[in-house]
Amino acid sequence: MKLDPTSLKLFVKVAELGTITGAADASFMATSAVSKRLSELEAYFNTPLLKRNNRGIELTPAGSALLNLSRGVLHNLEDLDLQMRDYASGQRGIVRVFANMSAITQYLPQEMRAFFEQHPDIGVQLEEKVSPIITREVMNNNADIGVCAQLHHGYDLMEFPYHVDDLVLVVPQQHPLAQRERVFFRECLDYPHVGLHTASAINLEIMRAASMANKTLRIRIQVTSYDALCLMVQAGLGVGVLPRGAIRQYVDGLNVNVLSIQDEWARRKLSIYVKDLDRLSMAARVLVEHFIQAASGASSPS
Amino acid sequence: MKLDPTSLKLFVKVAELGTITGAADASFMATSAVSKRLSELEAYFNTPLLKRNNRGIELTPAGSALLNLSRGVLHNLEDLDLQMRDYASGQRGIVRVFANMSAITQYLPQEMRAFFEQHPDIGVQLEEKVSPIITREVMNNNADIGVCAQLHHGYDLMEFPYHVDDLVLVVPQQHPLAQRERVFFRECLDYPHVGLHTASAINLEIMRAASMANKTLRIRIQVTSYDALCLMVQAGLGVGVLPRGAIRQYVDGLNVNVLSIQDEWARRKLSIYVKDLDRLSMAARVLVEHFIQAASGASSPS
DNA sequence: CCACGCGTTCGTCAGTGGCGAACCCTAACC
DNA sequence: GGTTAGGGTTCGCCACTGACGAACGCGTGG
Numbered sequence: 001m002k003l004d005p006t007s008l009k010l011f012v013k014v015a016e017l018g019t020i021t022g023a024a025d026a027s028f029m030a031t032s033a034v035s036k037r038l039s040e041l042e043a044y045f046n047t048p049l050l051k052r053n054n055r056g057i058e059l060t061p062a063g064s065a066l067l068n069l070s071r072g073v074l075h076n077l078e079d080l081d082l083q084m085r086d087y088a089s090g091q092r093g094i095v096r097v098f099a100n101m102s103a104i105t106q107y108l109p110q111e112m113r114a115f116f117e118q119h120p121d122i123g124v125q126l127e128e129k130v131s132p133i134i135t136r137e138v139m140n141n142n143a144d145i146g147v148c149a150q151l152h153h154g155y156d157l158m159e160f161p162y163h164v165d166d167l168v169l170v171v172p173q174q175h176p177l178a179q180r181e182r183v184f185f186r187e188c189l190d191y192p193h194v195g196l197h198t199a200s201a202i203n204l205e206i207m208r209a210a211s212m213a214n215k216t217l218r219i220r221i222q223v224t225s226y227d228a229l230c231l232m233v234q235a236g237l238g239v240g241v242l243p244r245g246a247i248r249q250y251v252d253g254l255n256v257n258v259l260s261i262q263d264e265w266a267r268r269k270l271s272i273y274v275k276d277l278d279r280l281s282m283a284a285r286v287l288v289e290h291f292i293q294a295a296s297g298a299s300s301p302s
Numbered sequence: 303m304k305l306d307p308t309s310l311k312l313f314v315k316v317a318e319l320g321t322i323t324g325a326a327d328a329s330f331m332a333t334s335a336v337s338k339r340l341s342e343l344e345a346y347f348n349t350p351l352l353k354r355n356n357r358g359i360e361l362t363p364a365g366s367a368l369l370n371l372s373r374g375v376l377h378n379l380e381d382l383d384l385q386m387r388d389y390a391s392g393q394r395g396i397v398r399v400f401a402n403m404s405a406i407t408q409y410l411p412q413e414m415r416a417f418f419e420q421h422p423d424i425g426v427q428l429e430e431k432v433s434p435i436i437t438r439e440v441m442n443n444n445a446d447i448g449v450c451a452q453l454h455h456g457y458d459l460m461e462f463p464y465h466v467d468d469l470v471l472v473v474p475q476q477h478p479l480a481q482r483e484r485v486f487f488r489e490c491l492d493y494p495h496v497g498l499h500t501a502s503a504i505n506l507e508i509m510r511a512a513s514m515a516n517k518t519l520r521i522r523i524q525v526t527s528y529d530a531l532c533l534m535v536q537a538g539l540g541v542g543v544l545p546r547g548a549i550r551q552y553v554d555g556l557n558v559n560v561l562s563i564q565d566e567w568a569r570r571k572l573s574i575y576v577k578d579l580d581r582l583s584m585a586a587r588v589l590v591e592h593f594i595q596a597a598s599g600a601s602s603p604s
Numbered sequence: 605c606c607a608c609g610c611g612t613t614c615g616t617c618a619g620t621g622g623c624g625a626a627c628c629c630t631a632a633c634c
Numbered sequence: 635g636g637t638t639a640g641g642g643t644t645c646g647c648c649a650c651t652g653a654c655g656a657a658c659g660c661g662t663g664g
Contacts, residue, residue, distance in 0.1 A: 003379060004306055020642065033622045035643060045386050054630045054641045062386065068443045069382040076378050077305055080371040084347050084364065104530045109537035112523060116539065127499075128526045140370045197429075221414060224430040227529055227551065228406045235411035237418065249529065253554055322611065335653045337612060356610045356661045 003044065005077055007037045008070040011049070014038065015067045019056035041066075095284045097126045098134040099147040100201075101226050102165045102246040103270055108147070111294045115287060122283045131201035138273050144284040146273040147291065149201045158277060160288070162270035162295045167202065168244045169259040170233045170251065177239070178257045185241075185263045186213040192238040194229050195219035205265055206241050230254055243268065305346065307379055309339045310372040313351070316340065317369045321358035343368075397586045399428045400436040401449040402503070403528050404467045404548040405572055410449070413596045417589060424585045433503035440575050446586040448575035449593065451503045460579060462590070464572040464597045469504065470546045471561040472535045472553065479541070480559045487543075487565045488515040494540040496531050497521035507567055508543050532556055545570065 014023040014034065024031040042049050049063035059067060099108055104126070112124065129137065131148035138146040139155040147162060169188055171178050177187070189210055195217075196203045210217035220238050223229050229240045230250045241261065251258055260266075272291050274280060280288065316325040316336065326333040344351050351365035361369060401410060406428070414426065431439065433450035440448040441457040449464060471490055473480050479489070491512055497519075498505045512519035522540050525531050531542045532552045543563065553560055562568075574593050576582060582590070 002308065003383065006304065019640090021640080030623055031642075032624080032644080036621080039643085047386070052642060056641065064443070066382070066386060069385055073375070073378045073382055076375045080368070080375055081305065083371055084349070084368055101527070101530075104525070104527070105533060109530075109533040109539070112534070113537045113539055116522065124523050126523060126525050126530075128530065140373060141366060142370065220418065221426050221428060223406070223428050225403070225406070225527060228403075228411075228428075228430065231407060231411040231551075232414070235415040237411070237415055249533075249555060250551065253551060321609090323609080332654055333611075334613080334655080338652080341612085354611060358610070 005074060007041050008066075009074060010034055010037050011041060012067060012070050012074065014050070014057060015059055015063065022056075095122060095124050095145065095281070095287050096143045097124055097145045097147065097287070098129045098137055098143040099126060100131050100134060100149060100270075101128055102149070102243040103147040103162070104128055105226070105247075105249060106165075106245045107163055107294070111291060114294070115290045118290075119283075119286060122287070124287070130197050130203075132204070135273055138275055141275065144274065144280055145288055145291075147270065148273070150269045150271040151201055153273075157273045157275060160272040160274075160292050160295075162272050162291065163245075165243045165245055165268045165270050167205070167241050167261055167266040167268055168247075169239055169261055170230060170242055170247065170256050171239045171259065172233055172236050173255045173257055174236075175239065175257070177259065180259050182260045182262050185209050185261055185266070186215065188239055188241075188261075189213060189215040189217060192218045192220045194232040194238040194240040195222040196229060196240075197222065197224045202241055202243075209263060209265060226250070230256060241266075307376060309343050310368075311376060312336055312339050313343060314369060314372050314376065316352070316359060317361055317365065320360075324358075397424060397426050397447065397583070397589050398445045399426055399447045399449065399589070400431045400439055400445040401428060402433050402436060402451060402572075403430055404451070404545040405449040405464070406430055407528070407549075407551060408467075408547040409465055409596070413593060416596070417592045420592075421585075421588060424589070426589070432499050434506070437575055440577055443577065446576065446582055447590055447593075450572065450575070452571045452573040453503055455575075459575045459577060462574040462594050462597075464574050464593065465547075467545045467547055467570045467572050469507070469543050469563055469568040469570055470549075471541055471563055472532060472544055472549065472558050473541045473561065474535055474538050475557045475559055476538075477541065477559070479561065482561050484562045484564050487511050487563055487568070488517065490541055490543075490563075491515060491517040491519060494520045494522045496534040496540040496542040497524040498528075498531060498542075499524065499526045504543055504545075511565060511567060528552070532558060543568075 010023060010027060013026055014020055017023050017026060020034050020038065021031050024034040027034070038050060045062070047062045048060050049066055050057040051060060108126070131151055132153065134143065134146040134148040135151065135153035135155055135157060137143045138157060149165065150159070169177070169183055175191070177183060177191070185206070207217055221232060223232060226242050226246055227250050229242060230247060231254070232238070233240050234254045234256050244258070247258070272288060274288055277285060277288065312325060312329060315328055316322055319325050319328060322336050322340065323333050326336040329336070340352060347364070347368070349364045350362050351368055352359040353362060410428070433453055434455065436445065436448040436450040437453065437455035437457055437459060439445045440459060451467065452461070471479070471485055477493070479485055479493070487508070509519055523534060525534060528544050528548055529552050531544060532549060533556070534540070535542050536556045536558050546560070549560070574590060576590055579587060579590065
C-alpha cells in the first residue's frame, strides 16, 4: 500500500467530523471501507493516528500532525488540478521576477524605473526570496527571472553576471569586536549570532565556514529579512552576516558597527538566472537584457 | 480514475528521461503500463501533456506546467512521509513565531531581547509573513504564535491585543501630494501605486478602499517588503501605503514624504494569535504572556 | 530494404477497494 | 440488570484496476 490522496482525504474528513461513520456517510462510502483505509494508513506509518471510542475518535499527536500535513498536500493537489484546468486558457503578460534582498535594496529600484520608462506596458511581479530558492524556482518555471547570489545550484540554467556584493559582519556598538575594521570569520564564532532563514545562501555559507573552522555556530534567533536582523543586532541579540550594499540603508540610523570579513567566500557576486532565453516571453527577455546592460554599465555599486 | 501520486511520479520520470521506455525501465515497470498511465492522465486533464515521436517524447506547454506542479505535490508528499517518520522521535524545543513586518521592525527586537534575558534556554524561529497567511498558518499548526494586523480571518483562534499601527502614505518628494500632511485615500487613487504582496493585509485593505471609492487602483509593480516599497517610491515608481511605525527606520534616509491617511480603516491594530493557549508548549505560552505584558505596559509606540 | 528503437492496443490475471453481514464494545436509559 | 443505540472491526465476496506480455505500427538510419 502506498500513500494516496483518497486515504488522506478520508482521514481529514474523519478528523473533521470526529467519527468514522460520519465521514463514511459524508463520503458516500461504507463505514467498513473507511475503517479499513484508516487501519492501512496506520500500518503504513507504523503509528497510531486515532484513538477509537464509542463516541467516535480522537486524534493522537501523530494524527494531528498528519491532519495538518494532509491538508497541505491535498491543497496542493487541488491547486494542481485547478491550474491544469486554467492552463488551457492561460496567458502571459507579466514577468515574474524572484530576487534576493541584496538585489532589491541596491539595484532593482533604479533599474526597474528606467525599464518602465522604456516599456510602460510591461508588468512585473517581484518577490523576495533567498538565493537557493530563487534558482530552484527559476528551474521549476515558477519564476521567469532570478536575481540572486551566484551559487552552485546544480540546475541547468543560463547565468549572466550582475553586481558585486561582499558580505560583512554587523555588531552592536558595545561589542568586543566593534572597534575592528576587518575580521576573519572564525573570530566571530566566539559570540552568539542572529541567523537568517534556514535556507538562505548566507546562512549556508556561514554554516559551512563554521564547519571548516571546527567551531559551533550559535544562533539564538533566526529572522527572514536583513533589516530585521540589523534590528536584532542593535538590540544586542548577537552579531550577523549580511551583504554590505544591501544594509547601507539601515545601518546609518542604527547603533551598530560594520566590519569587513576577510575570508575569500565573503567576496560575493550577484547573478541573473533564466531557464532558457529563447523560451522566455518577449517581455521577460527584454527585462533580462535591461538588467545585463545596467550591470555592465556600472563598474561598481553606487 | 483520479489523480494519484504514482501517475504523477511516472510522469515526472518520463519528462526527466525523455522517453516512456526509459522511465519504465527506471521504475521497473512495463512500457505499456507507463504508456497507459500517461494516456489516462491526459484523459483526466482533457489536454495533451506529451508529444510522442520515434525518439521519445517532448512536453507540451501543459505538460511543462504539470511537471512543475507535480514536483511540488510530490515534494509535499515526501515531506509528509518524512515528518510522519520523524514524528515519533520529534520534540518541541523551539517556538515558531510568524510575524508581519510591522511587528518585527518596531517591537519584536526589544521584546525578544528582554525575553531571552529571562529565558535563555528557549529558542525562537521567527518568520516574516503577511497577516492573512499568519492567521492561516497558526490555524494550521505551522506556527505556534502569530503576531500581525488585527483582521477578520474566520478561524477559531485566540486573540490578544498587541500594539497600535496606523497606515500612512509614502510619496516621492516631488510628488503633487508631497506638501500635504494629511490626505484621504481616495485622493491617492489619482496616481500610480507601488503595491505589496498580493495576499498582504494592506494590499487587501487598499483594494477594498479603492472599490468603495469607485476608482481603479493602478499598481505598476508589486514587491514583498516595506523597505523595497520605500525604495521603489523614492525611485519615483509611485506612491505606497505602509504602517507608520514600521517605516520610521527607512524614511529618515530617503527622499520621500510621509502623509497621514485620514480614513478610519487606516487606524490599524496589531494582535497576537494562538490556536489554544492550553495546547501550546510551555515555552510558547511563556512567550505569548511576555508579548501581552510588553504590549499592555507600553501605552504608545516609542 | 531491413534493423532498431520508440510508442500503442489488447487480452489476461493477480491484486485492490468497496460492499454487506456479523460481530464486539461501551454508555445511557428504563 | 437488561435493553437500546451508536460507535467501530473483521471477514467473505465480487467488480474493477493495474501491470504484464504479445502483437502491432511508425519513422529513422545504415
